[in-house]
Amino acid sequence: MMRVIPESHAVSLYRGDALLFRHSAEAPAIHVGRGQARFDMYRGNFEIEDYLEAREPLRHLEVLAEGDGHRLAFRRHADDALQLELRLETRGDGATLTTLYAAPGINRTWWRLAAEQGEHVWGCGEQMSYLDLRGRHFPLWTSEPGVGRDKSTYVTWRSDVENRAGGDYYHTNYPQPTFLSSRYYACHVETSSYADFDFRHEDFHELQVWAVPERLELFAAPSYLALVETLGARFGHQPRLPEWVYDGVILGLKRGKAHAEEKLDQALSADMAVSALWCEDWAGIRETSFGARLFWDWKASESRYPDLAGWCRELGERGIRFLGYVNPYLCVDGELYPVARDRGYLATDGQGGPAIVDFGEFDCGVVDFTSPDACAWFKDVILKANMLDIGISGWMADFGEYLPVDVALANGVSAEVEHNRWPTRWARVNAEAVAERDKTADATFFMRAGYTGVQAHCPLLWGGDQSVDFSRHDGIGTVITAALSSGLVGNAFHHSDIGGYTSLFGNVRSAELFKRWVDLAAFTPVMRTHECNRPGDNLQWFDSAELTQHLAHMSRVYRHLAPYLKAQVEEGAERGIPVQRPLFLHFEGDPEAYATQTQYLYGPDLLVAPVVEEGVEARDVYLPAGETWVHLWSGAVEAGGRRLQVAAPDGRPPVFFRQESAWRGLFESVPGRDG
Incomplete structure (x- = not known):
């Protein structure tokens, strides 16, 4: 449940007992400013620079109860003109910060959400290099993703020199200002302006937007699967495949x-x-x-x-x-x-x-x-x-x-x-x-x-x-x-x-x-x-x-x-739950389920660990705890909660199914299976 704790000059938002957002004079969560951007596009690749003219914390806050929500009036100091006005509303499973007013000239905002040590963060649209976003920042601007995307490689260097097209780890065709946290909440910023989500700080996540966004939306759920389903309902469901x-x-x-x-x-x-x-x-x-x-x-x-x-x-x-x-x-x-x-x-x-x-x-x-x-x-x-x-x-x-x-x-x-x-x-x-x-x-x-x-x-x-x-x-x-x-x-x-x-x-x-x-x-x-x-x-x-x-x-x-x-x-069509799923979506209590991004669950019952390295004949596979797993091709039964080396000849990638799966008969008759 989301709950707000208002004070005279501060406000806090909690999911249960977990702090998500707090703004006070000593630790302001919102900063505003002005900047001048430069965008240089060459064949879908963008060079983006910002000349930052000002960034200031909004230290003075007045909190006013209003109906079933709160009106938040932000100033740089007590005698300053109003800079930003928001409405904070909560519902059982979420909260919304909606912009009511922004002073003329503000075209940069920074929003901080509380972070914890050991927290995992995912999302931001379609990311190619890192599933867990913690420890890095992610500019959010749709573009060509770049050729190579690793500045230390020859292909990326050559692409940069000849086509300005080398790219970096964060470049993506599909960014989205939405992330999920292992603290069982998700945040979406409603804006289409350039943004940069920074997950490098120990105590907070900082969301930079080159505009005043319409609103920040927070969603909470008791499980990751429920959280994904909530986001599916928020953004819309894809139709079934033909x-x-x-x-x-x-x-x-x-x-x-x-x-x-x-x-x-x-x-x-x-x-x-x-x-x-x-x-x-x-x-x-x-x-x-x-x-x-x-x-x-x-x-x-x-x-x-x-x-x-x-x-x-x-x-x-x-x-x-x-x-x-x-x-x-x-x-x-x-x-x-x-x-x-x-x-x-x-x-x-x-x-x-x-x-x-x-x-x-x-x-x-x-x-x-x-x-x-x-x-x-x-x-x-x-x-x-x-x-x-x-x-x-x-x-x-x-x-x-x-x-x-x-x-x-x-x-x-x-x-x-x-x-x-x-x-x-x-x-x-x-x-x-x-x-x-x-x-x-x-x-x-x-x-x-x-x-x-x-x-x-x-x-x-x-x-x-x-x-x-x-x-x-x-x-x-x-x-x-x-x-x-x-x-x-x-x-x-x-x-x-x-x-x-x-x-x-x-x-x-x-x-x-x-x-x-x-x-x-x-x-x-x-x-x-x-x-x-x-x-x-x-x-x-x-x-x-x-x-x-x-x-x-x-x-x-x-x-x-x-x-x-x-x-x-x-x-997927009914609930927005993806066919390909990270292990932690079904194995929240297994710490090892958070540590891999090159294997996945195919639906709830198949675990797939494709070979993505050159010149190897086997690969390391983690079988999540709490299940007994069966090797798709040989029928070998393996206990969960451990890693093992699995042979990976062509046509037999490491794939396992849950022993108790209702689909076991289908899996046991797959073409290429022993016997």
């Missing part, structure tokens, strides 16, 4: 129709379980120094996919769906750009002309999703007529991070304020188009960008553009962290590009990496391959019989587990 998804792997191919037909036949001949073809080049290809890029003019390319509508029907008769690709930008050399420009559907440069954004050797206009007319046009012409109506059953809804801060928008709001909102606006446009064609249960789309509220619109996340390697901050292991962190704030369904995407500076995909990624993907809500940005330089599943057979085997494992997965998807 039934056809469970039929097998989605094959990512982007070399035209003839190539796709050939590789589909190869897959089916190998007894591969295939649910769909994902041909992101359906609208055409543009070759750049980065690799094979797409032609951003969203209509079927007759040269690459002649009579695509007819082919979608033919594939459907064989039980195979066709998926495409789209993003919220229009290339200036396409047919759709001048239509959108002439009708006023594009963001402008402030001088009356369309804002032009460099996407790497080609320029694009930005569809203005603050304009209802632009949204309706994009839905009707592109997503419905050009995609859904010809039989496309889903797509990658890419980007959403690139809104420049210097463009002018139809709603008159600063693009700096709209920037973080853009992924959610983009998700809503896609979701509405699908719903308006009554296909929410039959079509899907997946996104990498996100922000507060994206959960209610985006049915499926993917982990973004990982490097094609085992690197600590940008390789295969980061997709586990991404799934777990985003899942805690209400995103129940997550997956990744099998084999990774970004191949630069001689960094190419190995057979070992590809097989390890296939093994991981079989235990995620969706299996999907990707040819990556340089298909000709990188190994593909169809390049050898060994890789084809490996993918085929694990696709059958995925299909076999579909009944169990469907049950977890149902729980």
Whole structure:
């Protein structure tokens, strides 16, 4: 229960006996100030600086009882003008600090919540490098995540030098100003402005916002599972995945129709379980120094996919769906750009002309999703007529991070304020188009960008553009962290590009990496391959019989587990509980359950520990205490509460199930199991 203890010049907020927030003259929890920001964007990568003009504590507080809440009036000192006025309200399981007034000129605020030694903190959207955020700070600004994301590596250094694109541990496509604490509460800051959540201090967490936020929301629950469910209800639930998804792997191919037909036949001949073809080049290809890029003019390319509508029907008769690709930008050399420009559907440069954004050797206009007319046009012409109506059953809804801060928008709001909102606006446009064609249960789309509220619109996340390697901050292991962190704030369904995407500076995909990624993907809500940005330089599943057979085997494992997965998807759609879960979500009393981010629970009954390091034949696995675990492949029974080395040959990643699971019969008949 949340409770407020007011004093004449101080106020405290408790969850039970645990202090969450206290403001007093001696230890002010709120500071205000002014700053001048500089944002420099280059192809979705941002250099951000702040010239801080002032930061001052609001030491003087007057607390006034008002109805069932309290009005808090903050000044720098007793004789000062009013600087900030908040309303503090509590309910049984939460509290809200709502801004009623802020003095003109304040555009920086700092909010402190109480912290404890040994506390764990999670969330902040989709984080790639660290699941437990304690001990670090996290700037929250949607952007390209960077290539490499580790300043000590050659790939990151080279990316910084050549493309200003190296990134760091905190860069993410999907930030969100929401975190969960091991003290059984969560905090959400309602703002779209740049923020930086700092968890480095022993006694407090400091939440910096480059604005006066609308409110701070605090949620309490008796368990982590209940806390996640509360956040799911707050931000919205994703729809169930379409039934056809469970039929097998989605094959990512982007070399035209003839190539796709050939590789589909190869897959089916190998007894591969295939649910769909994902041909992101359906609208055409543009070759750049980065690799094979797409032609951003969203209509079927007759040269690459002649009579695509007819082919979608033919594939459907064989039980195979066709998926495409789209993003919220229009290339200036396409047919759709001048239509959108002439009708006023594009963001402008402030001088009356369309804002032009460099996407790497080609320029694009930005569809203005603050304009209802632009949204309706994009839905009707592109997503419905050009995609859904010809039989496309889903797509990658890419980007959403690139809104420049210097463009002018139809709603008159600063693009700096709209920037973080853009992924959610983009998700809503896609979701509405699908719903308006009554296909929410039959079509899907997946996104990498996100922000507060994206959960209610985006049915499926993917982990973004990982490097094609085992690197600590940008390789295969980061997709586990991404799934777990985003899942805690209400995103129940997550997956990744099998084999990774970004191949630069001689960094190419190995057979070992590809097989390890296939093994991981079989235990995620969706299996999907990707040819990556340089298909000709990188190994593909169809390049050898060994890789084809490996993918085929694990696709059958995925299909076999579909009944169990469907049950977890149902729980995700109804309650917002993620399919991939950190161990502590079910084992709160086991200290070791907090110490790992490279293994996870797949639903409540399967424990998955994928191999995410190069050149190893086994890996360390922790089996949580209080359960007896059964090795999925051998049937060996192991006691919980201990670590063990588990052999990890290709096609048999370390996976265990609870001995008492109601799904035991399904698990014991998995393809590839001994005996």
